[in-house]
Amino acid sequence: MLKYIGRRLLMMIPVMLGVILIVFTLMYITPGDPVDTLLGDDATPEMAEQLREELGLNGTYIERLGKYLVNLAHGDLGICYSTKQPVMDRIIQTFPNSLKLAGCSVLLSVAIGLTLGIVSAVKQYSLFDNIAMTLAMIGNAMPNFWQGLLLMLLFALHWKILPASGFDGWTYMILPAITIGTSSAAAVARMTRSSMLEVIRQDYITTAEAKGQTELKIIIFHALKNALIPVITTIGIQFGHLLGGAVLTESIFAVPGVGKMMVDAIKARNYPVVQGGVLMVALTFSLVNLAVDILYAFVDPRIRSQYK
Secondary structure (H helix, E strand, O other), X not given: OHHHHHHHHHHHHHHHHHHHHHHHHHHHHOOOOXXXXXXXXXXXXXXXXXXXXXXXXXXXXXXXXXXXXHHHHOOOOOEOOOOOXXXXXXXXXXXXXXXXXXXXXXXXXXXXXXXXXXXXXXXXXXXXHHHHHHHHHHHHHOXXXXXXXXXXXXXXXXXXXXXXXXXXXXXXXXXXXXXXXXXXXXXXXXXXXXXXXXXOOOHHHHHHHHOOOOXXXXXXXXXXXXXXXXXXXXXXXXXXXXXXXXXXXXXXXXXXXXXXXXXXXXXXXOHXXXXXXXXXXHXXXXXXXXXXXXXXHHHOHHHHHHOO
């Protein structure tokens, strides 16, 4: 197992280098000059040139990329242009909020998705099955922006039972978590239903029924455990989507997370903050995928034997 984890960690190095190269290149070719944003229209050419030199924006693409990689190797993600604060400090301040929001969204999507998927599979072609899958399709198709806006209008502005913005307590996480989690719940529900339908038709399920075991015991201890492998994969993938979806959702609900931080940084052409935020999200997603692969071993003994 340790050798497998070590190999996976080594495989993450070229992935992260690819992310760094793509993000740095996109920031380099993006129109707009951060110096103009920082100094305004009244700045003289001399002032602009001096600030550009201080920010390291005068070098060529290769020079700037090489300097960024050297600094990154020493754990330096750069300095925020506007606040002069190290990017790592800003990420440390904001990323826990994004993880809390993503964690709540994952729990919500798993609870809803597993429940709908299991019941839909057991009650295949029933009214519940048709309604659940229809709602799943609608939830997956509706963009997070419109979901968040609709929830804010209903629960925060019209009924006034939940806060519309901020992050001062658990009640502030309800609307953002529902906004992000419902679309992921749709994917989990569809995968759970499909996997459960395949499993409950197996011979060992028929044998368990013939032995007189209850339907609930068969579903939980026999069918669900063997149907979880593709579901776990879906949940792991959805976690990455949750972090990505949090970018707009955090802006809608004014959540001080890494997503809102990156949106504000993109508007201000604050390149180090954008690069640091994307790098942290990519690293987290890679670690989640590694955790999902390790979790396979605890669910399926056949996979566990391959890690030895």
